[in-house]
Amino acid sequence: MDPNGGKKGMFNKLGRKEAILRLEQESFNRVTVSFYRYIIIENVESFRDKLYSEWKSLSAYGRIYLAKEGVNAQMSVPEHNWDKFVENLNSYDVLKDIPFKIAVEDDGKSFFKLTIKVRNQIVADGLSENDYDVTNVGKHLGAREWNEAIENGATVVDMRNHYESEIGKFKGAICPEVETFKEELPLVKEMLNGKENEQVLLYCTGGIRCEKASAYLKNYGFNNVSQLHGGIIDYVRQIKEDNKIQNKFLGKNFVFDERRGERISSDVISNCHQCGETCDIHTNCRNVNCNLLFLQCQKCKDKHESCCSVECIEVANMSEDQRKKLRKGVENKKIYYSHKKVKLNLKE
Ligand SMILES: [Zn+2]
Ligand SMILES: [Zn+2]
Missing domain, CATH: 3.40.250.10 (Rhodanese-like domain)
Structure with a gap:
């Protein structure tokens, strides 16, 4: 299914690589912001289309979920368009004065395109009323x-x-x-x-x-x-603004964007999923058919060629045609590392 709801003409057709390149070549800064609100949105689809064209014209990127129950957005907005963006939000009753959370460790490279998805809920909770x-x-x-x-x-x-x-x-x-x-x-x-x-x-x-x-x-x-x-x-x-408040958060805050995590304290509380060394760096397996997200230290990255398993090293080194053949009919894993599901298979 097309994540943008089939309206291809209107939406971003740029490939991932081109989009990343475009982002890297930008000469201005971006603000990484997130916000959500539980509100009643009537006519979610038409609201989505409207927001998409308005935010696109401000070169805003991000991942936004809209549902009848509200909005949940993670975005990056060019600094020079920030005021216009806030003005745009405030022009809608349902988004007026919405509280922002601005990311701390921010190079503005958190998203490289704009995606607004219509969902049944803004957070899938499986609950009944x-x-x-x-x-x-x-x-x-x-x-x-x-x-x-x-x-x-x-x-x-x-x-x-x-x-x-x-x-x-x-x-x-x-x-x-x-x-x-x-x-x-x-x-x-x-x-x-x-x-x-x-x-x-x-x-x-x-x-x-x-x-x-x-x-x-x-x-x-x-x-x-x-x-x-x-x-x-x-x-x-808050702790950055007031140094009298002690930080009690250890390690990194995982974020769903290209950065994967922002460091809050210098503690490293996790381990490489391959060798067990202290490590809190997430990597996607280089085999695009696999794409598994897992923790991999630099040593293992070199040794296992940025892959999660011996099979993936093999596939990652095949030609694109061979890889596509293998991929046919097989669902992309794309799941995150789970202690329950994955045993990493390593070469000695
Ligand atoms: Zn390792
Ligand atoms: Zn893999």
């Missing part, structure tokens, strides 16, 4: 209050997926071994069994997942649920 009440969410905590709650012994839960928490997390946080938010919610409910009256702290990348997770837990009898306001992104902004 009876599972939560959006008007009854957890208490939002700023960085200072968040630290205090941790010091007071609250239970901290990472609401992200395993490949995100693997490279960075709050010290002592529970990090469920899950690949989707959908499977995480019931699991967390189970893990917290017995803590209904204790303080529970939830966090995620930008706060959007906790909005639903906290409503869900409260609906199931957890009485003292709080969530990190604006997620890790805004926590980092």
Whole structure:
């Protein structure tokens, strides 16, 4: 399926390579920003088309999800068009004064095209309407209050997926071994069994997942649920602005763009998936038929030719025609590394 909904004429036809090259040749800076809001959007498709043409004319890139329940966007906007972009957002009631999260470690190379997708939900949670009440969410905590709650012994839960928490997390946080938010919610409910009256702290990348997770837990009898306001992104902004607030986040914050992760503290908490050395650098397997995302240290990168397995080295070194033949009918893995699914097969 065409991710842009079949309207090819209107959308970006540039290939990936050309798009990356175009980005690299830009002479201006970009601001990496994310924002979300739960709001009712009528006529999602026509709203998408409108935003696409307006944002495209501002050379904004990014990945945006639109649904009847709201908007969830990660974008990069040319610095010189930033004011116009904000003006554009403010011209819509549903986007007016939407809170921004601006990335800290930012070279502006986070996206190389604009994609706006229409979805049923902005966060796939698999919940039914009876599972939560959006008007009854957890208490939002700023960085200072968040630290205090941790010091007071609250239970901290990472609401992200395993490949995100693997490279960075709050010290002592529970990090469920899950690949989707959908499977995480019931699991967390189970893990917290017995803590209904204790303080529970939830966090995620930008706060959007906790909005639903906290409503869900409260609906199931957890009485003292709080969530990190604006997620890790805004926590980092706050500790950078006020050096009296101590950083309690270890390692890197995983991000879904070309950067893969931004470093928050110098701790490296994960290991190379091939040799086990300390490493928190994500790589996509060089075999494009595989494309697996995994942690690979520089030594292994050299030794295994940027591949995840012996088979992939073989395929990666084939001609494009041979590779295409092999690929025919086989679904691209493209999945992220999972402890459950993947055993890396190495050459000695
Ligand atoms: Zn290694
Ligand atoms: Zn591979």
